Amino acid sequence: MSVMWQVTIASLRSQSRRLVAPGIAIILGVAFAAASLSLGQTLGGSVRSMVAGYYTDYDAVVATGDTEPMPAATLTTVQETEGVQRAVGELRAGSTMATPTGPAYVVAATSPTEQSSARVEDGRLPRAADEIALSRVVASADQLAVGDEVSLSADEGPGSEVTVVGIVDAGADPRYAGGTPAVFGSHDAVSAWTGEDGYSEIVVRGTEEVTADELTDRLRERTGGVAGASLGDDGATGSTTEGATDDVNGDDESSPVTVDTGTDHADAVTARLAGGTDVITGMLLAFAAVALFVSAIVIANTFGILLARRTRETALLRAVGSTRAQVVQGAVVEALATGVVFSAIGTAIGIALCGGLVALANASGSSTFPELVFTTSITAVLVPFVVGVVVVLAAALRPVLRASRVAPLEALRPAGTVAARSTAGLVRIGLGLALLAGGAGLLVLGWQTAFLAAGLAGGMTSFLGVLLIGSLLVPTLARIIGAVPAAVLGAPGRLAVGNAVANPRRAAATASALLVGVTLVTMTAVGARSAEASITAELDDRYSVDAAVTATDGELEPGLVDDLREIDGVTGVATVPGSEVSLGVDGTTHEAQAVVGVSDETRSVLRNGDRLDRLTDGTIYVTSDVAEGFGVADGDRVTVRGGSGPVTLTAVVDDALGYDWVVTGADLDRIGGDVATRAAFLRLAEGDPGSTVEAIDEVVADAGVEVGGSAAQRAEMSQVLDAVLYVVLSLLAVSVVIALVGIANTLSLSVLERTQESALLRALGTTRAQLRRMVAIESVLLALVGVTLGSALGIVYGVAGVGALVGELTPVVVEIPWGLLGGVAAAAVVAALVAAVLPAVRAARVSPAAALATD
DSSP states (O other): OOHHHHHHHHHHHHTGGGGHHHHHHHHHHHHHHHHHHHHHHHHHHHHHHHHHHHHTTSSEEEEOSSSSOBOTHHHHHHHTSTTEEEEEEEOEEEEEEEETTEEEEEEEEEOOOTTSSOEEEEEOOOOSTTEEEEEHHHHHHHTOOTTOEEEEEOTTOOOEEEEEEEEEEOTTSGGGTTTOOEEEEOHHHHHHHHSOOSBSEEEEEEOTTSOHHHHHHHHHHHHTOBOGGGBOTTSOBSSOOTTOOOOTTTTOOSOOOEEEEHHHHHHHHHHHHTHHHHHHHHHHHHHHHHHHHHHHHHHHHHHHHHHHHTHHHHHHHHHTTOOHHHHHHHHHHHHHHHHHHHHHHHHHHHHHHHHHHHHHHHHHTOOSSSSOOOOOOHHHHHHHHHHHHHHHHHHHHHHHHHHHTSOHHHHTSOOOOOOTTSHHHHHHHHHHHHHHHHHHHHHHHHHHHTOHHHHHHHHHHHHHHHHHTHHHHHHHHHHHHHHHHHHHSHHHHHHHHHHHHHSHHHHHHHHHHHHHHHHHHHHHHHHHHHHHHHHHHHHHHHOOOSEEEEESSSOOOHHHHHHHHTSTTEEEEEEEEEEEEEEEETTEEEEEEEEEEEOHHHHHTOSOGGGGTTOOTTEEEEOHHHHHHHTOOTTOEEEEEETTEEEEEEEEEOOSSOOSEEEEHHHHHHHOSSOEEEEEEEEEOSSOOHHHHHHHHHHTTTTTEEEESHHHHHHHHHHHHHHHHHHHHHHHHHHHHHHHHHHHHHHHHHHHHTHHHHHHHHHTTOOHHHHHHHHHHHHHHHHHHHHHHHHHHHHHHHHHHHHHHHTTTSOOOOOOOHHHHHHHHHHHHHHHHHHTHHHHHHHHHSOHHHHHTOO
16 A cells, blocks of 8 residues: 555544534435435336336237227227237226216226226126226215215216116226226226227237237237327327238227337336426426535535645645645545545435335325335436535545645745735636626516526526625625624624634635525525515406405395405405396397496405596496407497496496496496395405415305405415425525535634634633634624625525516516515524534633644
């Protein structure tokens, strides 16, 4: 073993504790990536195992390439093909079942074969055309049992009276999983119930003398079928099969049948069912990439400090004959060992985490699948591991090369701080300013033109510029933010500020790690809330009614209106009178048209009463859809005939209320007729309308009314955005945790670097409590710099993103969730204090005499 290898191994043993902090950052990033990959493979593998559990028991599957069933003659052709031992045709189609609780949509299917995972729980499978078996889902929902009678019918067709002879647990069969309302019968019965004939698919088992591939080829030749992979998304075939001897499809121009082995058919079905899992995996990996990026910043900073700390050791090695290549080799080996060990740990933790999540999902019964089958692969193991090692090597490369360039005699002298105004520093700052200016221009362009790609490019470019000028920006902010503790907390505060800015590059790298996480968190929160506020404002402008309860026949009951007034969250209720009239437009009379009247009470509950400014006596509002259908334009004359004779009004095309025809209360009195309370307009309290909308639905559940208005749309949008926001913020929290680990890491190494400085302070009378306070203030100061800069950038990016996304559709309303941002800042400060505990204790424990003796 060479001397350099021995020195490297000795260095790893003696300084292993200093590698723990960067190791934690590596573990977190790699674990997130490994868990993401494993989870994606688990979701896809679970779908595959369910589907394959049925189809792979067969040698071939013949399926329709269209929505229409394949002709019945196809089954005969398949059964007569050489090498076929058994072929079973199956038919599945929609039907309507009449039950004691009302009509219900069901999927009618031929009785499951012995290879299906569906099992009879009670009774038996049907044997006659007037018998039916229900899935447990249908039986439970409609309160049916063996012996009951139901009626099934196709669209607009006569009903077929059948008797329930069995209850089937069909959930384990992938074709009926996820709560599919399935019922089962004979082929003839299913044809009668659905109005369909033929077969949806034919499952085939071959003789022992023929392989699955050979049998599939024969079936393609006999049926004129094609491989399922050759069919496009629209079912059109991309190739034809030559030599088809039986035209089982006749002259029908619909898509030909597909013929595949059981395994290939299972793969095709899996691809359709698991398409969403690739999206989920991609999203998780995107956040894992963020975590790895933050880890790279922390790791690079850590190795920079470690190598700077060992400058004299490196110089001594150079002085006794080590070459620059040997120094680089030793440092790279050290980085490689660190990356290998901690990446392996992170990979194992990530896969274990995925396994735990799968077990938790199965135990809770909340999975979409009957059971998630934990799946991992070489890819899920190797990719995160290799990425982790590569990130460590890439992050360590720059400080390693910098350390190797130091001349032996120069390094043996006390090293000063590298000035930010060096040539390289000035170039870096100049490039950063140029990128910042260019990115800002793209952000403005993206907002003004509603061009999302320009906004994304501007955000990434400007953020890269901020990172490049970090060595100038971070110390400046640290001095500004640190002015208060420096003035209030005395010497510890002033020393903490000085320590934080003593090495601008290190301070910038430390704050940048937290900056990335906070920027993304803030951008996501501000973007989601501003988008919600913008869309809500547009809804309020277009549809002025929060909630409208309209009688479908007759009038609203007075008691129902009183009940609506009592709902929490309803701040105002206005009754809306209406009448049924005939309307004359351009000589054409339209009978039985509903017209409603608006009073001052009605206007008082509207979100945007200005939309009714043009509704005056002598005018009639008409929605744009009705106006187009009736050929009405602004200013046209409309004759309204009610109980008091004809009244001629001027049309105004506007969708303010959503009702087809709207007049003033005075004009409604002039029109006359059977005037009654036809609707009630509700004004809801500010905030989340979801609970209020649910309460309204409960009150009117059996009242024979319709509920409309913009509140339901706002509630649905808010729920979706909240769900996305919470998931994204939870994922981004990983990067913030890694950044805080980086702060703790930097402080620990910085304290080691400043051992003699700390000893001198102790010798001059500084107490241990003051030293601990100094380190804590420094940690909090770096965290506040990252939070402040990240919050400012996140607000800008979030607002600009909303402008680029919806700015063309609606004016942007900026809404900043100050509570959430304040919580992020408070959490960062608390975490920074926690991160400072061990470094502060270490700094305070060293006695003055022992520290002054340190080389």
